[in-house]
Amino acid sequence: MIISIVGGTGNLGKGLAVRLALAGYKVVVGSREEEKAKAKAKEYSDLCGCKIDGLVNERAVDVCDVAILTIPWKNALDFVRQYKESLSKRIVVSPIVPMVKEGEFVYKPPNSSMAESIASILGDKVVSAFHNVPAKRFSNLNETPEFDVVVCGDNEDAKAVVMEIVNSIERLRALDGGPLSNSRIVESLTPFLINLASRNGMRELGVKFV
Numbered sequence: 001m002i003i004s005i006v007g008g009t010g011n012l013g014k015g016l017a018v019r020l021a022l023a024g025y026k027v028v029v030g031s032r033e034e035e036k037a038k039a040k041a042k043e044y045s046d047l048c049g050c051k052i053d054g055l056v057n058e059r060a061v062d063v064c065d066v067a068i069l070t071i072p073w074k075n076a077l078d079f080v081r082q083y084k085e086s087l088s089k090r091i092v093v094s095p096i097v098p099m100v101k102e103g104e105f106v107y108k109p110p111n112s113s114m115a116e117s118i119a120s121i122l123g124d125k126v127v128s129a130f131h132n133v134p135a136k137r138f139s140n141l142n143e144t145p146e147f148d149v150v151v152c153g154d155n156e157d158a159k160a161v162v163m164e165i166v167n168s169i170e171r172l173r174a175l176d177g178g179p180l181s182n183s184r185i186v187e188s189l190t191p192f193l194i195n196l197a198s199r200n201g202m203r204e205l206g207v208k209f210v
C-alpha cells in the first residue's frame with residue numbers, strides 16, 4: 001500500500017512519514033515543489049533508515065492508495081477542489097484542524113467540520129484522524145509517546161483501513177470515533193489541548209482514554 005503525505009514537508013508530515021515508513025508502508029512525501037519534496041524525503045529516509053520518496057503533490061496523489069492531507073486548513077478546500085478527480089478515487093485522511101488565535105486558540109470550522117467539508121467535495125472515502133497528535137513529539141524518534149487516535153468516517157471499509165494504518169504505528173491506538181460528523185468534536189479538542197498546555201505550563205499534549 002502506498003501512503004502519500006500531501007504537504008508532508010511540514011511538522012505533522014515528518015512524524016507521519018518516518019513512523020509509517022518504519023511500520024513498513026511505502027511512503028511518498030508530497031510538496032508544492034518537487035525539489036523540496038525530494039530533499040525532505042531524503043532527510044526523512046536518513047532519519048529512519050527507510051526509503052521514502054518525494055514527489056510534487058499532484059503526482060503524490062496520483063500514485064497513492066491513501067492520501068493524508070497535512071496542509072494548512074485555510075488552503076485545504078481549494079486544494080481538494082483542484083485535485084478532486086484523483087483524490088476522490090482514494091481514501092483521504094484529514095488531520096486538519098481549523099483554528100485561529102484570538103488570545104487563546106479557537107476552533108473555527110468553515111461550516112461543518114473540516115472533514116465533512118472535504119467529504120462534501122470528495123465523497124464518502126474521507127476519514128478523519130491524527131488531529132490530537134502533537135507533531136513535534138511525534139516526529140522525535142527518541143521519544144515514543146503513547147496516544148489514542150480517534151478515527152471518524154462514514155465509509156466503514158475506508159475507516160477500517162485507516163484504523164489499521166494508525167495501529168501499525170508503535171504506541172498509537174486507533175479508536176472508532178463513529179461517523180464523520182463526530183469529527184467536529186475531535187477537531188475542536190486540539191485548540192483546547194494547546195490552551196490547556198499553555199495554562200498549565202505543559203507542552204505538546206495528546207489524548208489517551210483510560
Ligand SMILES: NC(=O)c1ccc[n+]([C@@H]2O[C@H](COP(=O)([O-])OP(=O)(O)OC[C@H]3O[C@@H](n4cnc5c(N)ncnc54)[C@H](OP(=O)(O)O)[C@@H]3O)[C@@H](O)[C@H]2O)c1
Pocket residue numbers: 007008009010011012013030031032033036037069070071072073075079095096097098130131132133134135136190
Ligand atoms: N502541527 C501539529 O501538531 C498538528 C497536529 C494535528 C493536526 N495538525 C494539522 O495538520 C495539518 C498540517 O500541520 P503542520 O503543523 O504540519 O503544518 P505546516 O508545517 O505549517 O505546513 C505543512 C505543509 O503545508 C504546505 N503548504 C503551505 N501552504 C500551502 C498551500 N497554500 N497549499 C498547499 N500546501 C501548502 C507546506 O508544504 P510545501 O511548501 O512543501 O508545499 C507545508 O510544509 C494542519 O491542517 C494542522 O491543523 C497539525
